[in-house]
Amino acid sequence: MTSIDLAVIPGDGIGPEVVAEGLKVLDAVCEALGGPEIATHTYDLGARRYLATGETLTDADLEDIKGRDAILLGAIGDPRVPSGVLERGLLLKLRFALDHYVNLRPNRHYPGVPTPLADSGGIDFLVVREGTEGLYCGNGGVVRQGTPHEIATEVSVNTAYGVERVVRYAFAKAQARPRKKLTYVHKHNVLVNAGGLWRRVVEEVGAEYPDVAVDYMHVDAATIFLVTDPARFDVIATDNLFGDILTDEAGAITGGIGLAASGNINPEKAFPSMFEPIHGSAPDIAGKQIADPTATIASVALMFDHLGLAEHARAIEDAIESDMAARASAAEAGAPLKRSTSDVGNAVAALVRG
Numbered sequence: 001m002t003s004i005d006l007a008v009i010p011g012d013g014i015g016p017e018v019v020a021e022g023l024k025v026l027d028a029v030c031e032a033l034g035g036p037e038i039a040t041h042t043y044d045l046g047a048r049r050y051l052a053t054g055e056t057l058t059d060a061d062l063e064d065i066k067g068r069d070a071i072l073l074g075a076i077g078d079p080r081v082p083s084g085v086l087e088r089g090l091l092l093k094l095r096f097a098l099d100h101y102v103n104l105r106p107n108r109h110y111p112g113v114p115t116p117l118a119d120s121g122g123i124d125f126l127v128v129r130e131g132t133e134g135l136y137c138g139n140g141g142v143v144r145q146g147t148p149h150e151i152a153t154e155v156s157v158n159t160a161y162g163v164e165r166v167v168r169y170a171f172a173k174a175q176a177r178p179r180k181k182l183t184y185v186h187k188h189n190v191l192v193n194a195g196g197l198w199r200r201v202v203e204e205v206g207a208e209y210p211d212v213a214v215d216y217m218h219v220d221a222a223t224i225f226l227v228t229d230p231a232r233f234d235v236i237a238t239d240n241l242f243g244d245i246l247t248d249e250a251g252a253i254t255g256g257i258g259l260a261a262s263g264n265i266n267p268e269k270a271f272p273s274m275f276e277p278i279h280g281s282a283p284d285i286a287g288k289q290i291a292d293p294t295a296t297i298a299s300v301a302l303m304f305d306h307l308g309l310a311e312h313a314r315a316i317e318d319a320i321e322s323d324m325a326a327r328a329s330a331a332e333a334g335a336p337l338k339r340s341t342s343d344v345g346n347a348v349a350a351l352v353r354g
């Protein structure tokens, strides 16, 4: 790959600030490793555009974005916009239209990084969250709205095709990792239809991966084990909503949501994949240069990995690890680093340059 055509969607709140640092590190790594060339195309999408024009993501925007190699997104959401408008009309529309059926969310605890856990030993797991089905489909509606007889439904859609492809991806990931363990999380004691499908698919696909150890956990139990014994997890495969919830918890136990990266991936590369921090737009701290850009920077590493540039990904991951160590030793010495968003980006970019 000699050049990357990158769609950049800074978005709302702290989005533009963290994306600027992601791009800074991206430039640094391409410079340090002698390429590829990066051409960025910034899209005015999010609250500003919606409030000015009523548009969230037009067909023309989508067509344009489809022609890029990858997407870097900051965050979406603004208190001036009714809940759901940008989430459904922009973020989820991109995930669905670009068939991002894998929502990849790695979680690792770096030594010395503050965590609410008493024993954080060895947290290093990957959540493979399904990205195009489940309760996120927008399948449902409201009848008799505003009356005492209102009925609101959201129907979870799970297809054999959709579950199988994401489960297959999760098994392949598990097989490539040293511990070769896959935990699938659902609630098949209550959600017997969707849970039954997930269960059968995991059993069937699992038969093709005899070297991967499989276990099952109800989602409620998984929230407990993430706190009491997170080191037991290697790869977690789960549906869209369970994965959303578990990955916020995973962010919290590994040092905060400011460190948690994600990739919305179309593994076949039929469409550009989209990389974004898990956190939201945090309007309360927007413009203050206090957001941690690490999650966005780590998302850039996921992007390089997806594009087949493993060395670039590794260089960024190593730099983040060193920066985490610097934070930890400063905190230990009683003088925690006080850095702006851009200070953190500069520090990681400098580490990448070596």
Ligand code: IPM
Residues within 6 Å of the ligand: 087, 088, 091, 092, 244, 278
């Ligand atoms: C996430 C976010 C989104 C989700 C929202 C903003 C639609 O919480 O990426 O985890 O629920 O997937």
Ligand code: MN
Residues within 6 Å of the ligand: 244, 245, 248, 278
């Ligand atoms: Mn979420």
